[in-house]
Amino acid sequence: MTTLANCSTRSISQDPAVSRPAAVRALLVADTVVDPIGRFLADPVNAPAIQAQIAPYNQVRQILLDTEHPAWRQSQDFSESPNLLIIWTTPAAAVPAFAGLLEFRGADVESILAEVDELADAILSSASRAPWVFVVSWTLPPYRRWVQARSMRHETGAANVLMRMNLRLAERLAPAKNIVLLDSQYWHASLQRPSHDPKLQAMAQVSYSRDLFVKAAAEIKAVYRGLRGQGRKLVICDLDNTLWGGILGDDGIDGLQLGGHDGIGQSFAGMQCELLSLRRRGVLLAVCSKNDHQAAIDAIERHPEMLLRLADFVSLRINREDKAANVEAILRELNLLPQSAVFLDDHPAERDRVRRAFPEMLVPDLPQDIAAYPSFVASLDCFEAGEQTTEDQARTELYRIESKRRAARAAAGDSVQAWLESLNIRVTILPLDRINLPRAAQLLNKTNQFNMSVRRMSDDELWRWSSQPGRTALLFSVADRFGDSGITGLITSELRGDGSAALVDFVMSCRVMGKQIEDAILARMCRRLTEAGATSISASCVQTDKNEPVRAFLAGKYASPPLLDLSRVGAPGHIAIESREN
Amino acid sequence: MPVFERVQNVLARVMQVPQQQVRLESRKDDFAHWDSIRHLDLIMEIENAFSCTLTMNEATAIGSVRDVVDLIAKKVAA
Numbered sequence: 260m261t262t263l264a265n266c267s268t269r270s271i272s273q274d275p276a277v278s279r280p281a282a283v284r285a286l287l288v289a290d291t292v293v294d295p296i297g298r299f300l301a302d303p304v305n306a307p308a309i310q311a312q313i314a315p316y317n318q319v320r321q322i323l324l325d326t327e328h329p330a331w332r333q334s335q336d337f338s339e340s341p342n343l344l345i346i347w348t349t350p351a352a353a354v355p356a357f358a359g360l361l362e363f364r365g366a367d368v369e370s371i372l373a374e375v376d377e378l379a380d381a382i383l384s385s386a387s388r389a390p391w392v393f394v395v396s397w398t399l400p401p402y403r404r405w406v407q408a409r410s411m412r413h414e415t416g417a418a419n420v421l422m423r424m425n426l427r428l429a430e431r432l433a434p435a436k437n438i439v440l441l442d443s444q445y446w447h448a449s450l451q452r453p454s455h456d457p458k459l460q461a462m463a464q465v466s467y468s469r470d471l472f473v474k475a476a477a478e479i480k481a482v483y484r485g486l487r488g489q490g491r492k493l494v495i496c497d498l499d500n501t502l503w504g505g506i507l508g509d510d511g512i513d514g515l516q517l518g519g520h521d522g523i524g525q526s527f528a529g530m531q532c533e534l535l536s537l538r539r540r541g542v543l544l545a546v547c548s549k550n551d552h553q554a555a556i557d558a559i560e561r562h563p564e565m566l567l568r569l570a571d572f573v574s575l576r577i578n579r580e581d582k583a584a585n586v587e588a589i590l591r592e593l594n595l596l597p598q599s600a601v602f603l604d605d606h607p608a609e610r611d612r613v614r615r616a617f618p619e620m621l622v623p624d625l626p627q628d629i630a631a632y633p634s635f636v637a638s639l640d641c642f643e644a645g646e647q648t649t650e651d652q653a654r655t656e657l658y659r660i661e662s663k664r665r666a667a668r669a670a671a672g673d674s675v676q677a678w679l680e681s682l683n684i685r686v687t688i689l690p691l692d693r694i695n696l697p698r699a700a701q702l703l704n705k706t707n708q709f710n711m712s713v714r715r716m717s718d719d720e721l722w723r724w725s726s727q728p729g730r731t732a733l734l735f736s737v738a739d740r741f742g743d744s745g746i747t748g749l750i751t752s753e754l755r756g757d758g759s760a761a762l763v764d765f766v767m768s769c770r771v772m773g774k775q776i777e778d779a780i781l782a783r784m785c786r787r788l789t790e791a792g793a794t795s796i797s798a799s800c801v802q803t804d805k806n807e808p809v810r811a812f813l814a815g816k817y818a819s820p821p822l823l824d825l826s827r828v829g830a831p832g833h834i835a836i837e838s839r840e841n
Numbered sequence: 842m843p844v845f846e847r848v849q850n851v852l853a854r855v856m857q858v859p860q861q862q863v864r865l866e867s868r869k870d871d872f873a874h875w876d877s878i879r880h881l882d883l884i885m886e887i888e889n890a891f892s893c894t895l896t897m898n899e900a901t902a903i904g905s906v907r908d909v910v911d912l913i914a915k916k917v918a919a
Binding site (some may be wrong): 294295298457458459461462463465469 | 877878881882884885886888889895896897900901
C-alpha cells in the first residue's frame with residue numbers, strides 16, 4: 260500500500276451532503292502523518308468547520324522558511340490566504356539531537372535547545388502568514404517506555420529534556436502574540452482510550468489513533484473559538500440535585516447532601532468547586548430553579564458547605580415558572596445571547612425544554628453518575644478565551660490576584676512563618692446548630708489523625724450531649740486567600756461547678772493541618788472557658804495508632820498531663836479569627 | 842439496524858457518495874475516493890461504528906463492501 264508519506268499536498272473537503280460555506284481555512288504543516296484529522300476539523304457539527312489543506316509531509320522547515328514554497332500558494336480550494344496555520348511536529352523529527360537522546364545515542368541538552376531555537380526562529384518567521392498560528396507542543400510517543408529511573412533526570416532524561424524543549428519553545432514563541440502553543444500532553448492524558456494505533460502506524464505511518472485526532476480537532480476548534488471571542492460566558496444552573504444533593508422543598512436545608520465525607524455530598528461540593536473555578540475565570544454564574552425563593556436563598560447563604568454564595572451569582576430566577584421563560588429573562592437581564600450560555604440541570608425534561616427553546620445554547624446531558632459531575636464540568640471546552648477577548652473586569656481581577664501572589668511568594672522567601680503570614684488565613688468560629696450538626700458528627704466519626712478523644716457519636720447523641728449545661732461545642736471553618744476549606748474542625752468542652760474545665764473533643768480535618776490553626780482554636784476555647792470562670796483546663800488525649808498528630812500537638816501544651824499550661828497556649832498572629840459564637 | 846445498512850452508512854460517509862450507491866457487491870474500484878487515505882478513514886470509522894478492533898491483516902484485506910459486512914459479522918459472532 261502507498262503510504263501517506265508519499266502523497267503530495269492534499270485538500271480535505273467535507274462531506275458534500277452536509278456542505279456549508281467554509282468558515283475557516285487552515286494550512287496544516289506537519290512532520291508526521293496527520294491527514295485523518297482533516298475530516299474531524301471539517302465536521303460542521305462542532306463549529307467552526309475548518310477546511311484544512313495539508314502541506315507535503317515532513318517539509319516543515321522548508322515551508323516555514325521559504326516564502327515561495329508551493330505550499331503557500333493556494334490550491335484550487337483556496338482562493339484566499341489561510342485564517343489559521345497549524346504546525347504539528349514531533350520531537351524526534353523536529354529536533355534530531357533529541358532523537359539521539361531518545362535512542363540512547365547520546366546528546367547534550369545545549370545542542371538540543373539550539374535546534375529548538377532554530378525551529379522557533381522558523382516558526383516566528385512565518386507568524387505573519389496567518390492571523391493565528393497554532394503550534395502543537397511535543398510529547399513522547401505514548402507507547403514508548405523510556406528508562407523510567409532516568410527519564411526525569413536533570414538534563415539527561417528524555418522526559419526532563421522534553422519539558423525543557425517545550426518550555427524553551429514557549430519562551431521563544433512568546434513575543435508573537437498570534438502564536439498559540441497547544442498542550443498536546445493534555446490531549447493524550449484526557450483520552451480514555453489509546454492515543455496510538457499500531458496498525459495505523461504500520462500501514463501508513465500514522466502515529467495517532469482516531470480518538471486522538473478527534474480530540475485534537477475538538478481542541479483546535481475550541482481554542483480557535485475562544486480566540487475569536489466565541490467562548491461561552493454564562494452558566495445557568497439548577498439547584499436541586501445539580502448544585503446540591505436532594506430536594507430542598509422535601510429534605511429541608513438540613514437534609515441536603517453537600518460536602519462532608521460522603522461521596523454524594525463530595526460530588527456536589529466538587530461540582531460547586533468547578534463552577535467557582537469558572538467564575539474566577541470570568542464566566543458568569545446564574546441560578547434557574549423551581550424552588551421556594553426564600554428557602555433557596557437561605558440555603559445558598561446559610562448552608563455551611565455551600566462553596567457558591569449569593570455573591571457568586573449574577574442572576575437568580577428561583578420560582579415555579581417555566582424554565583425556558585426564566586432562562587430568557589436571565590439572558591435579557593445580562594444582555595447575552597443563547598450561544599453565550601450553558602444550561603446545567605439534572606432533569607432531562609427541563610433540559611429538553613430549554614434545548615428546544617434555545618437551540619444555540621449548550622445544554623449538555625449531565626453524567627448518569629453524579630460522581631462524574633465535577634470532572635464533567637472541568638472537562639468542558641466551551642469556556643476557552645484568548646487574552647484579547649477576556650472580559651475586562653475578570654482580567655483586572657485575575658491580574659490583581661496574580662500580582663499579589665507573586666509579591667507574597669517573593670516576599671516569603673524560604674521562611675515558613677513568612678509563608679504562613681502570607682496565606683491570610685481566616686478562621687470563623689461557629690456555634691453548633693441544627694444545620695452544621697451533620698458536618699460536626701461527620702468530623703467526629705471520620706477524623707482519625709487529629710482526633711483527641713475519638714468519640715464516635717450520632718447527630719442526635721452529639722446534639723443531646725452538647726445541650727447539657729456547662730457544655731460548649733464550637734465548629735470552625737477555614738479560608739485563606741487561595742480558597743475556602745469549609746468547616747474543618749470541632750472542639751467541645753465541659754465546665755464543671757468546681758471551676759475545673761475539660762476539653763472533651765478536639766478534631767480537625769487533615770486538609771488544614773500544619774498551619775497553626777489548631778493553636779488558634781485551642782487558644783480561643785481556653786479563653787472562652789477562662790472568661791466563664793474556669794480555673795484549670797484539662798485535655799485528655801487517648802492514644803490510637805493514627806492520632807499521633809494531635810498527641811504531638813498537645814504534648815507541648817501540658818503543665819502535667821492532662822492539665823494544660825495556659826502560658827503555652829496562644830493564638831498565632833497570622834490567623835484572623837471571626838467569631839459567630841453565642 | 843442490519844449490519845449492511847450500518848456499513849452502507851459508514852461507507853457512504855467516508856467515500857462521499859449517496860447511500861444507495863453503496864451496494865453489497867460494490868468493490869474498491871467502484872469508489873472514486875477509495876485511496877490509501879480513505880482506506881484508513883474507513884478502517885477507523887468501522888472500528889468506531891461497531892466498537893471493534895481490526896487486526897492489520899483484516900484491515901488490509903478489505904477490498905469490497907462484502908468484505909466489510911463479512912468481517913463485521915465475524916467480529917460480532919466472535
